[in-house]
Amino acid sequence: MTKLFLSLHVIAAVLAIGPVTIVASMFPKALRRAHAAPGDREAYAALRLLHRICRVYAGVGIAVPVFGFATASSLGVLGSAWLIVSILLTAAAAAVLVLLILPAQARALATVSALEPGAGGLATVSSPEPGAGGEASVHRVAGRLAMLTGVFNLLWATVTVLMIIRPGSTTGA
Numbered sequence: 121m122t123k124l125f126l127s128l129h130v131i132a133a134v135l136a137i138g139p140v141t142i143v144a145s146m147f148p149k150a151l152r153r154a155h156a157a158p159g160d161r162e163a164y165a166a167l168r169l170l171h172r173i174c175r176v177y178a179g180v181g182i183a184v185p186v187f188g189f190a191t192a193s194s195l196g197v198l199g200s201a202w203l204i205v206s207i208l209l210t211a212a213a214a215a216v217l218v219l220l221i222l223p224a225q226a227r228a229l230a231t232v233s234a235l236e237p238g239a240g241g242l243a244t245v246s247s248p249e250p251g252a253g254g255e256a257s258v259h260r261v262a263g264r265l266a267m268l269t270g271v272f273n274l275l276w277a278t279v280t281v282l283m284i285i286r287p288g289s290t291t292g293a
Contacts, residue, residue, distance in 0.1 A: 122194040129187035136181040137276055140217065143173045144269040147225055148262035154232045155258040164232055171225045178217055185210055206282045213275035221268050228261055 147170045154163040185207075192198050 122191065125187055125191040125194055129184065129191050132181075132183040132187055133280075136177050136184055140174055140177045140181060141269075141273045141276060143170050143177070144217070144221055144225075144272065145266070146170055147174070147228075148266040148269070151228050151232070151262045151265070152258065167229055167232060171222075171229050174217075174225060175222060178222065181214075200286075202282050202285075202287045206279050209275050209279045209282070213272055213279070216268060216272045216275065221265065221272060224261065224265050224268065228258075228265070 147167070150163065150167045150170055154160065154167045157163050188206075188210075189198075192200075192203055197203050
């Protein structure tokens with residue numbers, strides 16, 4: 121059963137966390153592109169798609185810790201320091217994604233408005249921060265999103281290294 125749980129844990133991590141790290145990293149550039157081309161419906165659609173992918177895969181990502189706990193329990197390592205640190209880092213990564221990145225993406229997306237098809241007109245792009253103006257604000261928001269995504273990616277990379285190295289492990293890895 122341990123091998124099954126471990127396999128499911130790794131597959132879930134690759135298929136859920138991998139896409140979020142990539143797509144969240146693409147969002148700031150897409151935001152800049154959508155702002156630079158206010159009438160470009162493709163740019164807006166790409167931005168909306170990237171945000172949707174982040175949201176969906178964030179939800180699917182719940183499987184990673186679920187299978188991780190099942191694996192750790194079957195291995196009898198729930199009290200190991202490396203696992204506790206990994207759990208805390210995973211919780212921090214999830215918090216960064218759910219509490220900071222996704223809401224910031226949603227706010228940025230809300231500021232980029234495209235007219236409904238057939239309405240006949242150009243899309244408009246407003247400032248992503250209340251009271252802030254124009255391009256500098258969009259670049260600030262995009263830069264902040266890029267930084268948050270980098271933190272998220274770094275946390276996951278650290279968890280991955282801890283899962284491979286497992287300090288103090290007696291398995292020889």
